[in-house]
Amino acid sequence: MTTRSGAPAQPSERSGAPAQPGTRRTKQRAAISALLADVDDFRTAQQIHDLLREGGESVGLATVYRTLQAMAAAEEVDVIRHEGEQLFRRCHSSEHHHHLVCRSCGHTIEITGPGVTEWAARLGQQHGFRDIDHELELFGLCDKC
Amino acid sequence: MTTRSGAPAQPSERSGAPAQPGTRRTKQRAAISALLADVDDFRTAQQIHDLLREGGESVGLATVYRTLQAMAAAEEVDVIRHEGEQLFRRCHSSEHHHHLVCRSCGHTIEITGPGVTEWAARLGQQHGFRDIDHELELFGLCDKC
DNA sequence: CTTCATGCAAACGCTTTGCACCAGC
């Protein structure tokens, strides 16, 4: 990605895929994908790493990070930041949504903000801001915690 | 804070203050306070550190962190986390509010979420969550950026 | 004079990266 071979041969880039990483099907990616399909709650990269190890599928922590990053870029997983660390989760809805997350076990419920996006856009415009983005997450303790 | 003197003398703790740090009036605290009064935008601890240094008032970075932490605990400053780092700002409203923050210069406008708190509480209750807290901030580019 | 804040540097936790090795295709 940083270095380029001297040859002027154009990289094998088809039209569809924007040369994102994470193309190749590997055992590690499969393991992470499978785990994410299983665990319906937000988890840190380190937790995912531990869970994989517990499950016998040992994957390097760096790979976990790299894969999650790629999946996040491909919008296959949702990422939220909480207290300095990032939490990952495979979400069901592909539409814009927010989360109600248990701050103890990570149990998550997807929620939709009632008109938050429009509200944010309107408010931004009012104050001369453009390119408005919003962060909205709810945290609490679920009934099991 | 971690180590205690062997003497069993009870710490000089009056009834009012819960032994929070930041009691003593020092030059550094004054400088940080003054700067925060001047700068109306969200700033990282390191930016504040730099600004102090530029202004001639050199304060150790650790002190900046410790002081900001104390001020945050005393609710004298607002803290938000964004992209892994925390931003500090002296806010005008002491009531619950949110922010519209320029992601380039940190310029900030205080906003009130229309019923977000109630909405969050209701939603939490619906799903058996308690002790609900919410994080809501807007980010964009201000007209000067 | 006692106590607590400060400063420095080292430690910390999470995340990213360089590089040699290995596996997809």
Next chain:
DNA sequence: GCTGGTGCAAAGCGTTTGCATGAAG
């Protein structure tokens, strides 16, 4: 056999902390 993913360990970055010094009251 190329290409690109993996693993390890080291580096990076923002933040916290231990400890000796210095200032506040």
